[in-house]
Amino acid sequence: MSLLQIENLSLSIHGAEILKQVSLSIDPGQIVAVTGESGSGKSMTALAVMQLLPNGAQAQGAIRLEGQDLLNRPEGEMCALRGAAVGMVFQEPMTALNPVKTIGDQVMETILIHNAMPRPQALARTQEVLTRVGLPPDRFPLSRYPHELSGGQRQRVVIAMAIALRPKLLIADEPTTALDVTTQAQILDLLKGLVREYSMGLLMITHDLAVVADMADQIVVMRRGEVVESGATTHLLRNMQHPYTRMLFEASGHQVSLPRAADPRPLLEVTEVTRDYRLPRKGLFGTPGHHRAVDGVSFALNKGERLGLVGESGCGKSTLTRAILGLEEVQSGDIRLDGQPVFAGHRPNLAVRRKMQVVFQDPYGSFNPRHRVARLITEPFHLLETPPAGSERQDRIAEMLTAVGLSPDDAGKYIHEFSGGQRQRIAIARALIIRPELILFDEAVSALDVSVRAQILDLLAELCATYDLTYLFISHDLRVVRTITDRVMVMQAGRIVEQGETEQVFANPQHPYTQTLIEAAPVLPDIGVNVA
Amino acid sequence: MPNVASMLRYALKRLISLLISLAVASVVIFAVIEVAPGDPASFMLGVNAQEDTLAALRAELGLDVSKAQRYFNWVGGMLMGDFGTSYTYRTPVSQMIADRLWVSLPLALYALTLSTLIAFPAGIYAAARRGKPGDLTVMGATQLGIAVPNFWFAMMLVLIFAINLRWFNAGGFAGWDQGLWIGLHSLTLPSIALALPQAAILARVMRSSLLDILGEDFMRTARAKGLSRRQALWRHGVRNALIPVLTIIGLQFSFLLAGSIIIEQVFYLPGLGRLVFQAISARDLIVVESVVMLLVFAVITVNFLVDLAYAAVDPRLRSRT
Amino acid sequence: MSRNLILGAVLSSLILLAALVSFVWTPYDYAALDIPNKLQPPNAQHWFGTDHFGRDMFSMIMVGARTSIAVALVAVGIGMALGVPLGLTAAARKGSWLDEVIMRGNDLVFAFPSLVIAILITAVFGAGAINAIIAIGIFNIPVFARITRGAALSLWEREFILAARVSGKGAARISAEHILPNVANLLIVQGTIQFSLGILAEAGLSYVGLGAQPPTPSWGRMLADAQTMVSFAPHLALIPGLAIIVTVLGLNLLGDGLRDWLDPRIRVARA
Secondary structure: OOOEEEEEEEEEEOOEEEEEEEEEEEOOOOEEEEEOOOOOOHHHHHHHHHOOOOOOEEEEEEEEEOOEEOOOOOHHHHHHHEOOOEEEEOOOOOOOOOOOOOHHHHHHHHHHHOOOOOHHHHHHHHHHHHHHOOOOOOOOOOOOOHHHOOHHHHHHHHHHHHHOOOOOEEEEEOOOOOOOHHHHHHHHHHHHHHHHHHOOEEEEEOOOHHHHHHHOOEEEEEEOOEEEEEEEHHHHHHOOOOHHHHHHHHHHOOOOOOOOOOOOOEEEEEEEEEEEEEEEEOOOOOOEEEEEEEEEEEEEEEOOOEEEEEOOOOOOHHHHHHHHOOOOOOOEEEEEEOOEEOEEOOEEOHHHHOOEEEEOOOOOOOOOOOOEHHHHHOHHHHHOOOOOOHHHHHHHHHHHHHHOOOOHHHHHOEHHHOOHHHHHHHHHHHHHOOOOOEEEEEOOOOOOOHHHHHHHHHHHHHHHHHHOOOEEEEEOOHHHHHHHOOEEEEEEOOEEEEEEEHHHHHHOOOOHHHHHHHHHOOOOOOOOOOOO | OHHHHHHHHHHHHHHHHHHHHHHHHHHHHHHHHHHOOOOHHHHHHOOOOOHHHHHHHHHHHOOOOOHHHHHHHHHHHHHOOOOOEOOOOOOEHHHHHHHHHHHHHHHHHHHHHHHHHHHHHHHHHHHHOOOOHHHHHHHHHHHHHHHOOHHHHHHHHHHHHHHHOOOOOOOOOOOHHHOHHHHHHHHHHHHHHHHHHHHHHHHHHHHHHHHHHHOOHHHHHHHHOOOOHHHHHHHHHHHHHHHHHHHHHHHHHHHHHHHHHHHHHHHOOOOHHHHHHHHHHOOOHHHHHHHHHHHHHHHHHHHHHHHHHHHHHOHHHHHOO | OOHHHHHHHHHHHHHHHHHHHHHHOOOOOOOOOOHHHOOOOOOOOOOOOEOOOOOEHHHHHHHHHHHHHHHHHHHHHHHHHHHHHHHHHHHHOOOOHHHHHHHHHHHHHHOOOHHHHHHHHHHHHOOOHHHHHHHHHHHHHHHHHHHHHHHHHHHHOOHHHHHHHHOOOOHHHHHHHHHHHHHHHHHHHHHHHHHHHHHHHHHHHHHOOOOOOOOOOOHHHHHHHHHHHOOOOOHHHHHHHHHHHHHHHHHHHHHHHHHHHHHHHHHHHHO
16 A cells, blocks of 8 residues: 555645646655646645645545545644654745744654653654754754754754654655755755655655656656656656656756857956955954955956856855946955956946846846836946937847847836746846846846746857857856856855866866765756757 | 853843933933023013022023033933922922822833733734634724724723713822722723723734734744644744734833823823923923933833843844844 | 725725815804804704804814814825935945934934924924924834835845846936835835824824814814813714724725735736
């Protein structure tokens, strides 16, 4: 008998259909990965098992845990099951813990709420599970508060809460999506180890196919609330039946071919740049400390070159980006574009700004919701001494919208009328409209679904051919950087530890940190779809 | 003990800003009163006063020195508990204020207690039953409560409970020497009048703050651990929801203090309110000045205490600067 | 549109209408004494009865609405006109000495409840409606400054503001072009709420004699006059009280309704 059996589960929320006839099953000790893009219903499937669905949800079908139906269980019985028989780990470790309670209290609560054991034993068990997840109490006392821990450490606390009572089934909803690759690798290892050790079933929800291929015994691919394909991992990877599955894998490992760069001449020169931030004082009268976000960074970017910048969160890549854009002044060092400094006498240099534009990560936060597209994408005209007007302006708008694959008619619409991918196209149009010498892509495809991401990468390659783009592509995603750049720099703790030709760095990393990064990144299985 | 040190640092920082606020507030109050036309000495002695008698009175009142000197004398005196001498009654202002404070302060605290005792359960109840009839009833009542002016409500209370039902006296204050119970009894109607409109505001804040917290990720985590809705609400919701509620309680204290000045008029209570209005009509500016300073001192101090309470509730604040 | 919004709009416009009509027409001259007909309960001739001088309560309520609305409206205007620019400036210069000065100044003004300001002003300059306006207006400044700064700060973190900065726009221009339009809804809602609080504050001030002076009718003053007669002429206290409640309730419902009505639009725009 399976541990968990979902049969023909259909779900609607306030009448809107979310899940259609979803079926899957998990055996003890088995890892089943549910994957798909946003809107596929994978997270709702997980919440349905926990019976923690939003208000107004109506479910049909059956969810059986060891043969017992969960759908029609009274709430009191579900409470007894949650945390004891089924544990759950969530995506966002930064907000998943109560900020005003210590980690010890929060882990112990799982044990005490189920009256599983008296307090002294519960305390011992708490120490034991925290040690098991890699937070030994001698280094991480139970009296710590969540804000005193890093994202990866918090996720370990969440996992400790979920496994404290050795549940038979663990549900993990995108458990590593918010984490850096090296942390992700550690958390995935931890989960795999726990499954083996406790013979738990693990229902893993993730959009990352490389993670899926690496972890899962069984794969379930979902799209728009339906299971399109499922099966044992090795078998499914070799014999993909559904075109959507093939498309997903193709898009995840999407490759573009960049046109050859023009003759090199130095465009951006960054010399010995350092940026410090003040830290809170330590102790009652201590002097404030400093955090060196960027530490003596030097590099040059040639005209026509596509340069990548990779590193984990907190490595200083955002600070460096802001410094190059002239949004923040640096303490020492020099940033020049075409020989001119980005900061002239503590003021941003307009002559330089004119030659630079940026595309940000968040397709939703990048636009003023109260302006129309025409006004949004012409904002950089503000930098020009004689901005185009009248029909010339209209022509430029139309040209740009066409260039990024939209229609000139879209100029009159508001931003909320567009999807995430379309918004990122509009962001690119805004960056291109004054024909800058240099564009910075700051995690520009990180928030997109794989299929949309593949389209945007294609668009970039296309634009490289038509507009001779020079760009700095900042990302934490090694796979994307590998295909979209000629040269790459690896940043760690404020320093550039390695730089070189992209292919060379990836194939033969020299610095130990680069090696760790590449080692930790989950690899897509070679399934031959790229050749086909 | 990093927690104790950071807590102390936080408290010290707040204390310094409290002292700066008090200093600036005293300058502002002194400056405004200085603008007042006329000479208190000639006002007190009338138009026919002799020049030398006036000079003597000015010296007695400390009016014969420079403005800066007068300011420092005033502040210095207050620090020593000497608020100067009333122009009209010729008695120490500190004594007059102390007498009246024994009415106003218990009134404000009584009202604050009532308002919190009513608002917390009402707000939590409404949040737990969001959208259900219980919630709608509480919200409707608070909507009305916010709209009612407290002094009008006080008049209605007098009409019903004092004039018609005769459960309470319509006004006046027996004094604490008659016993705690009698004193509290005569402050009950005024406190209810003050507390109910404030309770309506507080209950709404409590409810919306809780509802915000109910949408947080960690509430879902708590449910996934096996806590029931109610357990999650009490163990994880209420303490987090208190953070914005504390701000409002701090603000409410100043409203209650100001409100008590008005309510004292309805019930003929011998509090700070009556003192200040008598002082205004008698142009006894030193009394006005001192009472205003005292009220502002109370508000600033309460907000300081609220800041400290924040740090007790929210560990993140202690480690921030 | 929600029920709140409609009910609130109806109640508010009813009072506003009464105030406006009172400029051209009232059933009786609000100041005309008619001692023989004093203290009449509501009847066909005098819909809201008469006071102890025989003055028509309905006319006085209409004219009183004028006083209340004028005082509260101007006070909100003062608060917005000074508070919003201060809040925008503080947010644009976040963490600088200017931000610090503005916010500490705010805290300081917050320590002076409107009643205390009114007491100070009256002690020095004497009582009057202008003093009430100034007292309530000053208290509104930090309210608007804080709410504007709070909302603006989170906007300044948004990427569309960064994009505008990359396009060379300065803090003033960004505040006017990007920040202000996106906090406007919030300010409208808060303005409605401050308006209703202003009505309450004005009533309180004129009740203790710090507001509009006779012969100008004001609701608070009418209540003060009614106090000694409440046992034998309760309508004198009931009617002005209900007028205040209806106005404040109407404005609060309007504010809540506006918030619900304006908010989903913002959410849709973001989603």
